[in-house]
Amino acid sequence: xxxxxxxxxxxxxxxxxxxxxxxxxxxDPSPVSARVGCxxxxxxxLVRDISRxxxxxxxxxxxxxxxxxxxxxxxxxxxxxxxxxxxxATDYFRxxxxxxxxxxxxxxxxxxxxxxxxxxLARANRVSLLFEASVGGGIPIVGCLMNELAANDVYSIRxxxxxxxxxxxxxxxxxxxxxxxxxxxxxxxxxxxxxxxxDVEGIDAAYKxxxxxxxxxxxxFRPEDVYRQGISALEPQDFRYAREFGxxxxxLAIADRDDGGVQLRVYPALVPEExxxxxxxxxxxxxxxxxxxxxxxxxHGMGAGRGPTTSAVLGDLIETARxxxxxAVPGGPRELSRGLAVRPIDELHTRYYIRxxxxxxxxxxxxxxxxxxxCDISIASVLQKDAHAETQSAEIVxxxxxxxxxxxxxxxxxxxxxxxxxxxxxxxxxxE
Amino acid sequence: xxxxxxxxxxxxxxxxxxxxxxxxxxxDPSPVSARVGCxxxxxxxLVRDISRxxxxxxxxxxxxxxxxxxxxxxxxxxxxxxxxxxxxATDYFRxxxxxxxxxxxxxxxxxxxxxxxxxxLARANRVSLLFEASVGGGIPIVGCLMNELAANDVYSIRxxxxxxxxxxxxxxxxxxxxxxxxxxxxxxxxxxxxxxxxDVEGIDAAYKxxxxxxxxxxxxFRPEDVYRQGISALEPQDFRYAREFGxxxxxLAIADRDDGGVQLRVYPALVPEExxxxxxxxxxxxxxxxxxxxxxxxxHGMGAGRGPTTSAVLGDLIETARxxxxxAVPGGPRELSRGLAVRPIDELHTRYYIRxxxxxxxxxxxxxxxxxxxCDISIASVLQKDAHAETQSAEIVxxxxxxxxxxxxxxxxxxxxxxxxxxxxxxxxxxE
Numbered sequence: 034x035x036x037x038x039x040x041x042x043x044x045x046x047x048x049x050x051x052x053x054x055x056x057x058x059x060x061d062p063s064p065v066s067a068r069v070g071c072x073x074x075x076x077x078x079l080v081r082d083i084s085r086x087x088x089x090x091x092x093x094x095x096x097x098x099x100x101x102x103x104x105x106x107x108x109x110x111x112x113x114x115x116x117x118x119x120x121x122a123t124d125y126f127r128x129x130x131x132x133x134x135x136x137x138x139x140x141x142x143x144x145x146x147x148x149x150x151x152x153x154l155a156r157a158n159r160v161s162l163l164f165e166a167s168v169g170g171g172i173p174i175v176g177c178l179m180n181e182l183a184a185n186d187v188y189s190i191r192x193x194x195x196x197x198x199x200x201x202x203x204x205x206x207x208x209x210x211x212x213x214x215x216x217x218x219x220x221x222x223x224x225x226x227x228x229x230x231x232d233v234e235g236i237d238a239a240y241k242x243x244x245x246x247x248x249x250x251x252x253x254f255r256p257e258d259v260y261r262q263g264i265s266a267l268e269p270q271d272f273r274y275a276r277e278f279g280x281x282x283x284x285l286a287i288a289d290r291d292d293g294g295v296q297l298r299v300y301p302a303l304v305p306e307e308x309x310x311x312x313x314x315x316x317x318x319x320x321x322x323x324x325x326x327x328x329x330x331x332x333h334g335m336g337a338g339r340g341p342t343t344s345a346v347l348g349d350l351i352e353t354a355r356x357x358x359x360x361a362v363p364g365g366p367r368e369l370s371r372g373l374a375v376r377p378i379d380e381l382h383t384r385y386y387i388r389x390x391x392x393x394x395x396x397x398x399x400x401x402x403x404x405x406x407x408c409d410i411s412i413a414s415v416l417q418k419d420a421h422a423e424t425q426s427a428e429i430v431x432x433x434x435x436x437x438x439x440x441x442x443x444x445x446x447x448x449x450x451x452x453x454x455x456x457x458x459x460x461x462x463x464x465e
Numbered sequence: 466x467x468x469x470x471x472x473x474x475x476x477x478x479x480x481x482x483x484x485x486x487x488x489x490x491x492x493d494p495s496p497v498s499a500r501v502g503c504x505x506x507x508x509x510x511l512v513r514d515i516s517r518x519x520x521x522x523x524x525x526x527x528x529x530x531x532x533x534x535x536x537x538x539x540x541x542x543x544x545x546x547x548x549x550x551x552x553x554a555t556d557y558f559r560x561x562x563x564x565x566x567x568x569x570x571x572x573x574x575x576x577x578x579x580x581x582x583x584x585x586l587a588r589a590n591r592v593s594l595l596f597e598a599s600v601g602g603g604i605p606i607v608g609c610l611m612n613e614l615a616a617n618d619v620y621s622i623r624x625x626x627x628x629x630x631x632x633x634x635x636x637x638x639x640x641x642x643x644x645x646x647x648x649x650x651x652x653x654x655x656x657x658x659x660x661x662x663x664d665v666e667g668i669d670a671a672y673k674x675x676x677x678x679x680x681x682x683x684x685x686f687r688p689e690d691v692y693r694q695g696i697s698a699l700e701p702q703d704f705r706y707a708r709e710f711g712x713x714x715x716x717l718a719i720a721d722r723d724d725g726g727v728q729l730r731v732y733p734a735l736v737p738e739e740x741x742x743x744x745x746x747x748x749x750x751x752x753x754x755x756x757x758x759x760x761x762x763x764x765h766g767m768g769a770g771r772g773p774t775t776s777a778v779l780g781d782l783i784e785t786a787r788x789x790x791x792x793a794v795p796g797g798p799r800e801l802s803r804g805l806a807v808r809p810i811d812e813l814h815t816r817y818y819i820r821x822x823x824x825x826x827x828x829x830x831x832x833x834x835x836x837x838x839x840c841d842i843s844i845a846s847v848l849q850k851d852a853h854a855e856t857q858s859a860e861i862v863x864x865x866x867x868x869x870x871x872x873x874x875x876x877x878x879x880x881x882x883x884x885x886x887x888x889x890x891x892x893x894x895x896x897e
Contacts, residue, residue, distance in 0.1 A: 064618065183784070356796035
């Protein structure tokens, strides 16, 4: 292929990140071209609405609403996709890869749902498929699992990979605000969408965890394999009690492995204050990989926003363009093969924080302790507060010793049926 | 090339890391072969003394004391070097690359002194030269600067990249031991060599910083470009005073850039306790990259030892072997081109900690303050302690506002000549 005129990029999506990618490619001198050592041109950009005003100045004729203008253009070497959503992106990727185009994407949903198939397709077509921006923005965790840390048997990946929930939890912890108030504030600042479901219910984090686990364990996982619990049930007193016990509350996305298989889970957890993950605040993200050789490696940085996500997309684009420049073909990641079982959440074995609202009368704690004991759960510490004198109710907070999730669920069911127990306020898992 | 019999590796060095690499290649099933998807064989291993007992069991005939058995063997695809030192390693690399072999190395000295030349040679020969293990062991900072973060204009890289000095400083800070004692302890644990010069004088860190800066700025730097100061002049009271002001003392290796060029420096510095780098303890390493797009990204992990360094070497080996498997050629990092000036330490502009031993009499502080003022240095805070009543001497600790290094050096010269000043105890730069 004659590279006299450089390498051509087709960009799909011109929102926050697409604008960042486009302006880096159009700047003179372009930081991308400078690093690749030959011109990397923005040839076409797919948008929904050509007439919409943009914050980046584009040469005439570059915008199109027709994906075929990119997919069918034989002069486009690399497809960069930053529009999001799995439909029609997955189909576009299949077509681009089959046509011999390299793909760079920020699309966690596509990679979580169909990443394994697309990686195989890319290998068969000897093109590259890179997706650093799909998880953790400025944190280079995807590439590191694929390459630098690839030799490790990974024990666990423990992450904070949703900036929106981490911002909300940080506000709830530091300003003692309620969930709804912190969410509204995050929406006002543009950190949360009008419909925040994807973020606060852990759907976004589950996509990202699926991508990371697939790379770390060399095995295909699906978003449905992730146990998922959102943050909307957390109440201000949970943060207060957590702090009294020396913990922060963080929404963690965790993959870990034992002889029985891999467990994937996204939920709010109590994290000891001395743990680095407890000190990841605001919209920051973090990932801790624990491997047999590398030990614990922690990454900390900004997980979203124009700059960090553009950094990840352009890093992949530069790597891909260098291959095109040298007529190189990618070596590709390992083939996904090892079949590992997904362990259900029932098999989780950890410590638990349990908050109960009870009638303030003698013997209540004994009844609760007995219900726990009957389910083989032993109590590590208890905190009792006369929270509401006027209703004669109290709050009991219990920290358990390590117990099995199925036992805890059973015990909570029984406890909720005890007559002095008004409500199970919350159950939060502890991740040491 | 027929890959029926797999990919062949020649290993140079069978010490702590070499043993880790060899045992991973010889294990059945081998984690390397499993990840590459075809056999990756250890064909030959260069050692100094064949008869020495090893902690890894080797097949017969694999050991050699003759480098030619690796360099001249056309069936060896990849040279893995973990013996250290620039002579004869640099020469071996030139010969291996020219013969079309890929190279994986942990050699910071070679990469710092001749990395730019070797990278060019590798590109010209269309082979890969990877050196993740040369800096930061388990921390994947080298690959990230080359790829994932490549799009960024890097403002600064601030690192703790020598585990030995960080261990010593952590002991001095937490156990209040003197330097000599902490060093002896590190030697007893195998963290420091019998001759600790390379570590405690910052030579090792300067090599590593040279490698990182060359990648981050796309410009060739040399170890001589690094301003270097060791940790042996630190005294227990420096740690005490630092803590009183809210700082830790850490040996940092820093590259930063402004319009005047790049400044490279290795020295003990005061770091605010709330900064993540202040909380990197023991033999851990950390690196913080500040880029125009990614913002601040922090890496934290183990910097040395068999596991982490083997993790880095094997990660590079797997990446290289995947290329060999697919008959791929590497796209390679950017060509080094941009000529950036190296700014001398005289031009540093920061805050300073100055500790003086003075005669305990009236008017001393006024004289010192005047000397500082004459050099355009303003004082942010002062601490005066009657340290030695019997000798009628006191200690004065001054924290300055931002000042120029050359002015501070001039002021210290003048202050040291004031008659009540017995000694300039220490001057430590502050890195906020």
